[in-house]
Amino acid sequence: MYKTPCSRLSGFVGVSVKQKLVQNVPRCNQIARSLIHLHKRDPSKWLTYQHLNFLKRQYVSKTSSELQQRAIPKQSPVLTIVDERDDSVERQVERIPTIEAVATEAAPQPQDVTSKAQPEVSTLKSKDVAAKKGSVSRVVATTEETPHIHVESNEAKQARLDRQWKELKVDVADLPDVYARLAKIKLTALVVTTAAAGYAMAPVPFDPIMFSVSLLGTGLASCTANSINQYFEMPFDSNMNRTKNRPLVRGQISPLHAVSFALVCGVPGVALLTLAVNPLTGFLGALNIFLYTCCYTPLKRLSISNTWVGAVVGAIPPVMGWTAATGCLEPGALLLGGFLYSWQFPHFNALSWNLREDYSRGGYRMMSVTHPAMCKRVALRHSLGLIGLSALAPALDVTSWTFPVISLPINLYISYLAFRFYRRGDRSSARKLFFCSLWHLPMLLLLALTCKNYSRKQEDGARPPAAIPLPLPAN
Numbered sequence: 001m002y003k004t005p006c007s008r009l010s011g012f013v014g015v016s017v018k019q020k021l022v023q024n025v026p027r028c029n030q031i032a033r034s035l036i037h038l039h040k041r042d043p044s045k046w047l048t049y050q051h052l053n054f055l056k057r058q059y060v061s062k063t064s065s066e067l068q069q070r071a072i073p074k075q076s077p078v079l080t081i082v083d084e085r086d087d088s089v090e091r092q093v094e095r096i097p098t099i100e101a102v103a104t105e106a107a108p109q110p111q112d113v114t115s116k117a118q119p120e121v122s123t124l125k126s127k128d129v130a131a132k133k134g135s136v137s138r139v140v141a142t143t144e145e146t147p148h149i150h151v152e153s154n155e156a157k158q159a160r161l162d163r164q165w166k167e168l169k170v171d172v173a174d175l176p177d178v179y180a181r182l183a184k185i186k187l188t189a190l191v192v193t194t195a196a197a198g199y200a201m202a203p204v205p206f207d208p209i210m211f212s213v214s215l216l217g218t219g220l221a222s223c224t225a226n227s228i229n230q231y232f233e234m235p236f237d238s239n240m241n242r243t244k245n246r247p248l249v250r251g252q253i254s255p256l257h258a259v260s261f262a263l264v265c266g267v268p269g270v271a272l273l274t275l276a277v278n279p280l281t282g283f284l285g286a287l288n289i290f291l292y293t294c295c296y297t298p299l300k301r302l303s304i305s306n307t308w309v310g311a312v313v314g315a316i317p318p319v320m321g322w323t324a325a326t327g328c329l330e331p332g333a334l335l336l337g338g339f340l341y342s343w344q345f346p347h348f349n350a351l352s353w354n355l356r357e358d359y360s361r362g363g364y365r366m367m368s369v370t371h372p373a374m375c376k377r378v379a380l381r382h383s384l385g386l387i388g389l390s391a392l393a394p395a396l397d398v399t400s401w402t403f404p405v406i407s408l409p410i411n412l413y414i415s416y417l418a419f420r421f422y423r424r425g426d427r428s429s430a431r432k433l434f435f436c437s438l439w440h441l442p443m444l445l446l447l448a449l450t451c452k453n454y455s456r457k458q459e460d461g462a463r464p465p466a467a468i469p470l471p472l473p474a475n
């Protein structure tokens with residue numbers, strides 16, 4: 001694979017730093033100076049790995065007022081939640097005994113060893129001996145020593161391997177919680193709520209059975225999408241503080257178990273939507289699973305356009321609710337999808353603002369990391385767009401003209417918070433905007449429902465839902 005000067009440099013720097021620290025501590029100041037000098041060069045000349053090898057971890061470096069992504073010389077391996085080992089270079093210096101220490105350890109000790117642990121290393125000739133009790137004796141290597149051999153005692157090696165290869169024990173009692181986290185249950189709950197709003201807003205008689213079946217199918221499809229998403233993102237989730245405790249990263253269930261859970265949800269979910277509701281809704285559900293797992297998820301590591309694709313994924317559930325009720329796509333369904341589409345930008349752009357370092361460590365391409373100004377601008381633009389979409393509702397005969405009036409306060413409030421986020425770009429304004437988005441959406445959909453236009457005539461061709469015919473009273 002073609003290695004950029006930057007990658008060759010960082011690999012070299014990474015190895016030389018470790019050797020230098022081990023063999024010659026004073027010179028590491030020299031290395032530190034050269035690294036600082038390296039960093040002072042104009043970073044805009046550096047090639048990032050991004051377009052060469054997006055699997056590399058990216059870090060955010062702040063130069064002048066802009067945040068830019070830069071590849072930073074390879075660090076010691078990132079410790080995952082499974083591996084509590086401390087591989088920092090300092091510990092490696094500490095752990096490497098000198099030749100004498102190795103010879104002394106190997107030779108029989110004059111005093112009897114009382115514990116099973118490694119023998120004391122009190123006879124070491126080297127200076128700065130820091131012998132610690134425990135399974136491995138440690139010595140702080142000094143600079144005048146002869147070259148070292150890294151020797152790890154059997155106990156230490158076994159302990160390290162035990163830590164790395166934990167036996168996967170599925171605790172049945174944990175499964176409900178594991179499945180809920182695999183399905184991102186709170187997100188799925190709001191997704192199902194939007195589908196319910198789509199169903200309820202459709203201009204047809206309400207059928208509780210069809211309503212329930214379509215919501216069940218949508219919820220199962222969302223569980224499938226989220227589980228497969230986590231299966232694909234497991235290696236990267238382990239690099240992010242927000243997601244490093246997810247079931248697959250922590251080894252609470254196996255990848256096969258997670259994929260089986262996804263299939264057990266997805267197959268009946270899509271089948272319910274297709275066979276018990278209608279083929280159009282089933283198709284939209286399957287399409288959305290594909291869009292989320294095979295388009296949005298890979299795009300997260302390739303391009304900031306992933307957020308626009310994700311917004312389409314989040315916009316489809318209310319459309320599914322509408323098509324479940326009417327059997328066809330109408331402007332009203334697209335309007336509800338438009339609400340969700342625009343709502344997701346203040347929702348996510350604000351959230352991702354406070355997660356920039358995390359997303360960068362995970363190697364994700366997000367506006368908040370690479371295009372911070374655009375991140376704030378898009379969040380504001382789509383917050384204001386919600387006001388426009390609300391005014392469109394009565395024009396499309398979906399709600400009465402009361403709706404844009406009574407929804408104006410919450411639309412103005414989220415726009416105000418988006419404007420503060422645009423102006424300040426700080427953690428507080430970002431957090432306020434994200435949490436506002438979590439109540440703004442259900443509130444907006446509820447107001448639309450209270451202003452639903454029942455007086456609309458049924459458009460020709462819109463098939464009424466397959467309601468169960470009620471027996472007519474004998475006259």
Ligand code: HEM
Pocket residue numbers: 186187190191194242307308309310311313314315340344347348351438
């Ligand atoms: C571009 C689309 C979206 C992106 C990128 C996105 C991203 C996220 C992220 C990263 C979180 C934090 C999850 C965590 O706590 O680790 C979150 C939380 C949440 N999202 Fe979204 N989201 C999107 C669309 C949606 C949609 C369409 C809905 C529902 C209609 C939704 C509902 C929620 C809810 C309820 C939470 C809070 C749940 C929790 O704290 O676990 N999001 N979102």
Ligand SMILES: CC(C)=CCC/C(C)=C/CC/C(C)=C/COP(=O)(O)OP(=O)(O)O
Pocket residue numbers: 187191218219221222225226229233285288289292296310311313314317
């Ligand atoms: C019917 C059906 C299939 C519905 C699916 C609806 C759904 C799952 C919407 C989620 C939208 C979205 C892009 C969430 C962020 O995922 P993320 O991967 O960025 O979140 P993460 O970083 O927390 O994993």
